[in-house]
Amino acid sequence: MSIDTSVRSLASVQLREEILYYCRESVRCGLNFNTQGNISVRITADDGTEAVVITPSDVRYDAMSPEDMLVVAMDGTVLEGDLLPSTELPVHLAHYRRRPDARAIVHTESTFVNVLGVLGQQIDPVLLNMVLYAKGTIPVMPFEFSTNADFGRRSAELMGDDVNAVVWANHGLLAVGVSLKLAFKVAVAVEENAEVLHHASLSGVPNVLAYDRIEIPEGARLP
Numbered sequence: 001m002s003i004d005t006s007v008r009s010l011a012s013v014q015l016r017e018e019i020l021y022y023c024r025e026s027v028r029c030g031l032n033f034n035t036q037g038n039i040s041v042r043i044t045a046d047d048g049t050e051a052v053v054i055t056p057s058d059v060r061y062d063a064m065s066p067e068d069m070l071v072v073a074m075d076g077t078v079l080e081g082d083l084l085p086s087t088e089l090p091v092h093l094a095h096y097r098r099r100p101d102a103r104a105i106v107h108t109e110s111t112f113v114n115v116l117g118v119l120g121q122q123i124d125p126v127l128l129n130m131v132l133y134a135k136g137t138i139p140v141m142p143f144e145f146s147t148n149a150d151f152g153r154r155s156a157e158l159m160g161d162d163v164n165a166v167v168w169a170n171h172g173l174l175a176v177g178v179s180l181k182l183a184f185k186v187a188v189a190v191e192e193n194a195e196v197l198h199h200a201s202l203s204g205v206p207n208v209l210a211y212d213r214i215e216i217p218e219g220a221r222l223p
């Protein structure tokens with residue numbers, strides 16, 4: 001489809017392109033394979049109404065275009081778009097409801113997150129990037145099918161208010177951020193951390209970092 005320029009879309013072309021950029025980046029960074037994963041961004045209309053822009057279901061990232069993104073109301077009603085929204089839309093909406101600070105969600109199915117997930121092991125922060133962006137230990141949801149709102153509510157509840165990600169055992173990771181750029185940084189940082197944590201744990205007891213004990217120097221720029 002093409003965007004009907006006579007009706008102004010709630011989602012700018014720039015935002016649609018940014019979502020597509022991070023979808024493709026997730027494959028390039030080894031966080032997703034094939035059509036796995038999904039991304040959404042919360043938007044606020046001029047009248048204060050909130051909605052979510054989300055990737056379509058079952059479309060290859062290299063075949064996806066900015067016009068394929070769907071705009072969905074917070075109750076799940078599709079406002080714009082011809083394709084079906086990601087099957088995990090109800091889960092994204094539940095997370096947005098639980099965390100007003102979350103402006104973007106990145107779901108990935110990366111390897112080392114899943115290595116620890118299938119073992120039921122939470123992901124402790126052992127790298128600076130992870131502790132800065134994910135802000136603490138990432139909890140693990142026991143395995144279950146992840147496409148309904150009830151799963152989403154419990155996933156959001158388990159994530160809580162203090163950390164920015166949750167692992168779904170035998171499936172992948174959901175990361176949130178105040179922007180799409182930051183939610184993506186969380187997903188990358190957690191995967192890198194999971195890989196190092198896995199390897200380090202085979203040789204000894206890794207030094208785990210605590211976010212509230214990290215002293216960030218005044219004016220320091222984050223990595």
Ligand SMILES: [Zn+2]
Binds near residue numbers: 108
């Ligand atoms: Zn998934």
